[in-house]
């Protein structure tokens with residue numbers, strides 16, 4: 001059976017990476033895809049762990065070679081998921097999680113209509129701004145640019161299967177883990193139905 005593809009999106013600073021990392025620590029069946037980006041590393045970010053950090057020219061060469069599963073300009077930088085980070089794992093039956101923006105999520109849904117998508121919202125715009133600052137990794141100019149973009153990003157929440165409001169962190173982690181579990185169960189039920197097993201069990205023969 002093919003693996004399940006999960007998409008998680010949110011405005012910058014809403015807590016997406018924190019929630020995903022907490023969930024993946026409890027769930028060994030999901031592989032987190034490491035994206036490619038033309039953005040410069042933040043202090044403490046390591047190549048091939050947080051992102052594959054490459055130049056604009058290298059990113060463009062990958063686009064031209066058709067190597068991306070999805071890609072988009074996000075806050076002025078290129079971000080993208082390589083086909084190689086997704087397709088072989090799904091074919092092996094492994095679940096894969098993409099932490100991407102709404103533009104990438106749209107592209108992925110077109111390729112994989114049964115992907116399970118989650119959008120994370122902050123409890124308020126003030127909380128979002130405070131979290132961006134508290135992280136202490138971006139300049140004031142970057143924070144201002146991302147905060148200004150957040151409203152437009154959040155307007156896309158309705159394109160997703162699930163929405164989590166990340167007010168209390170532990171509740172948000174619990175919701176995300178429950179979505180992972182429920183999506184797998186739902187898929188199993190569909191497979192059983194397709195196999196015609198229930199019809200056979202209930203027949204007179």
Ligand SMILES: Nc1ncnc2c1ncn2[C@@H]1O[C@H](COP(=O)(O)OP(=O)(O)OP(=O)(O)O)[C@@H](O)[C@H]1O
Nearest residue numbers: 012013014015016017018131134135166167168169
């Ligand atoms: N429920 C919460 N309450 C308070 N602070 C939180 C909560 N969830 C996350 N945070 C904090 O908010 C900050 C931003 O979180 P995080 O880096 O996970 O956001 P993100 O959505 O992944 O951002 P980006 O897309 O820019 O990488 C971090 O300092 C994190 O510890």
Ligand SMILES: Nc1nc2c(ncn2[C@@H]2O[C@H](COP(=O)(O)O)[C@@H](O)[C@H]2O)c(=O)[nH]1
Nearest residue numbers: 035036071072074079080081099100101104
């Ligand atoms: N479309 C894609 N968006 C991506 C990818 N990897 C990350 N992102 C999104 O970028 C912003 C900002 O991230 P940051 O690390 O610079 O703070 C955030 O919304 C991410 O989800 C990707 O491969 N494709």
